[in-house]
Amino acid sequence: MTSESFSLDTVVEERAAVDPDFQQGLDWQQTGHPEEAAEAFRRSLDADPGSALIWTFYAWALAASGDSHGAIAACRRAIACDAEWGQAWNDLGEYLMDTGRENEALFVIRRALKSRHFDAPHLAQMNLARYYLHQGSMRRALAAAQEAQHLAPGFRPAEKLAQWIDERMQEWNIRD
Numbered sequence: 001m002t003s004e005s006f007s008l009d010t011v012v013e014e015r016a017a018v019d020p021d022f023q024q025g026l027d028w029q030q031t032g033h034p035e036e037a038a039e040a041f042r043r044s045l046d047a048d049p050g051s052a053l054i055w056t057f058y059a060w061a062l063a064a065s066g067d068s069h070g071a072i073a074a075c076r077r078a079i080a081c082d083a084e085w086g087q088a089w090n091d092l093g094e095y096l097m098d099t100g101r102e103n104e105a106l107f108v109i110r111r112a113l114k115s116r117h118f119d120a121p122h123l124a125q126m127n128l129a130r131y132y133l134h135q136g137s138m139r140r141a142l143a144a145a146q147e148a149q150h151l152a153p154g155f156r157p158a159e160k161l162a163q164w165i166d167e168r169m170q171e172w173n174i175r176d
């Protein structure tokens with residue numbers, strides 16, 4: 001279950017207000033400079049190596065720089081700092097799938113959905129849909145995409161994915 005009172009945006013804003021390196025990392029990341037963002041987040045981690053938030057942003061920057069394995073390691077560090085940090089669990093699942101380790105991804109994506117510090121369960125549902133597509137279970141993939149739609153009404157990627165899966169199931173006469 002996610003915590004109703006948890007807000008990643010609030011946690012990010014609070015951290016950025018007191019940590020100039022973290023703020024610089026955000027600035028670099030938002031302007032499409034992942035390598036520079038990773039350097040700034042690394043400096044922030046030097047000052048606070050126990051921050052799940054910073055490890056997660058560092059992982060995002062590494063992944064955007066093409067270092068999926070480094071991103072996986074950074075997510076694992078974030079989880080070690082806070083086992084309830086759902087964003088790291090979700091991102092870890094995504095990076096595992098991106099590196100061909102789909103079978104390892106299911107547990108961590110499901111763990112994200114149970115995390116107290118996670119306010120984006122629709123993203124985990126989208127990763128579940130990707131996982132089930134890879135496994136060839138169109139029905140489960142559709143259900144996960146539809147759940148993402150339910151959790152975040154108007155979230156276009158979920159709408160598009162659910163529609164695509166539904167169309168393929170009809171076109172290919174799949175009733176799995």
